[in-house]
Amino acid sequence: MAAPTTALDAILHHHPVWRGGAPAQSAAPAVPTGFALLDRELPGGGWPAGALSEILCASEGIGELQLVLPALIALSRAGGRIAWLAPPYLPYAPALAAAGLRLESLTVVRAPGRRDTLWAAEQVLRAGACRALLAWLPRANYAELRRLALAAEGSAAIVTLFRPPQAAQESSPAPLRLALEPDEGQLAVRVLKRRGARLAAPLRIPIPRPVHAVGGALLSPARPRSQAARPCLA
Helix, strand or coil, X not given: CCCHHHHHHHHHHHCCCCCCCCCCCCCCCEECCCCHHHHCCCHHHCEEECEEEEEECCCCCCCHHHHHHHHHHHHHHCCCCEEEECCCCCECHHHHHHHCCCHHHEEEECCCCHHHHHHHHHHHHHHCCXXXXXXXXXXXXXXXXXXXXXXXXXXXXXXXXXXCHHHXXXXXXXXXXXXXXXXXXXXXXXXXXXXXXXXXCCEEEECCCCCCCHHHCCECCCCCHHHCCCCCCC
């Protein structure tokens, strides 16, 4: 008969069991963020695939897109399609192309209202045609987020929801939640939730400013949310 410690080691090796002293290993593959400091603190070493991630920030243009851009570039170069759903502005194509993103991999989806955004997100995930979904979702209740979480689990995509900082006070099924604040040319990243032990101190990550971007932004300031209906990449 195997010793108890041997049996326990076998369970921990073959099943997705995590212990509270360290970040858990994700059952789904992760996509490296491109920032070693952040990857070391995320279960699986990057953005979780087949799961929701939330990024909470008070305003656009503080570096939230630069934080996800390296992963998007890697996925696009591998032939993966990327969907941007209801962004506050249209993607600024010159900056994205200069950074290395393949524009032909990018699809912008319009959604005039909250329910349209939620419905479109579910359809994108269930279709299984995208390797990444970025959705701007200012308001959503737990039941709606749970539906998205289930749809994400049935896909191989990394799913990132951009939400306001007030959402930190609400329950969410997302296994990863980050809150961002600008910090003297860097980005202060607070890990609000992850699979594993909590991270007490924020991470300070240098964010390179993209070239050919108006005001350093990756979203064109010339076209607000009300005009984001046209899926124009130029």
